[in-house]
Amino acid sequence: MIPFDAVLSDLDGVLRHFDHAAQADIEARYGLPLMKTALDPELILPPTLGHVSEAQWLESIAVALGGDERVRRAVAEFAQVRFWVDEEVRALLARVQQHVPVIIVTNAMDTLEQHLDLLGLTHFADDVVSSARVGVAKPDRRIYEIAAERAGAAPERCLFVDDRLRNVEAARELGMTGLHYRTYQDLAAVLG
Structure with missing residues (x-):
């Protein structure tokens, strides 16, 4: 659960x-x-x-x-430096997605959609909140509010995962559970 x-x-x-x-x-x-x-x-x-x-x-x-x-x-x-998807994280989030929405929240540029396509992630998440599209970037509280709204969840019922502590702390200030991501095990421990 x-x-x-x-x-x-x-x-x-x-x-x-x-x-x-x-x-x-x-x-x-x-x-x-x-x-x-x-x-x-x-x-x-x-x-x-x-x-x-x-x-x-x-x-x-x-x-x-x-x-x-x-x-x-x-x-x-x-x-042109190579990038790739962490398949363990993708699989874990896909399992979670069978129960609750998974929203990608990213400080990104106008090429995000191209990159998601290259990664095979175009239709992966339930929604994508891109700073370049919404005009606010983490750690601005508004981007977290937009993500929670799109998920249809109250902020205090959301888990926010980021590798930057500053962004996690901003989510926590809004009442979200924040996970400072360093390893797959960090995420798996919280999501089971």
Whole structure:
């Protein structure tokens, strides 16, 4: 028996993973702080809120790092780093979905739907709350409210799962049960 009326799960770091070794290799080969630059709040927030496209974000990274041809090659390689679905997490969430809605809640860009398609997740979740589509990003309380509304569940009856503690704490402030995800066992222990 699932002790929640809905499960709200982050995508990246929970269900989808990137090849961090490949990212580090690209940074080392080019001698560029790609990840730090890519995640700079001034650069990452506009595409996450749907104000600019992923392509414009990649261009902003290139410009921030000097914009020459070598930098552009590095950014292009970085953008193509492999990602995959954690099949154990997918299977667990699919079992949960037989009892309660599973909603993906993600800070994403305009390419999210393409990525979900590549991952075979287009029709997986009962709904997807993408920051780029709703115009608010975690940890803004409104994105959690939207997710609970779409699930048809009161916030205090939702489990929220994220690999970023700050996002989990924001969900807890709204009354949700929050799980700071680090391993599959963390999730399995809560969901059985």
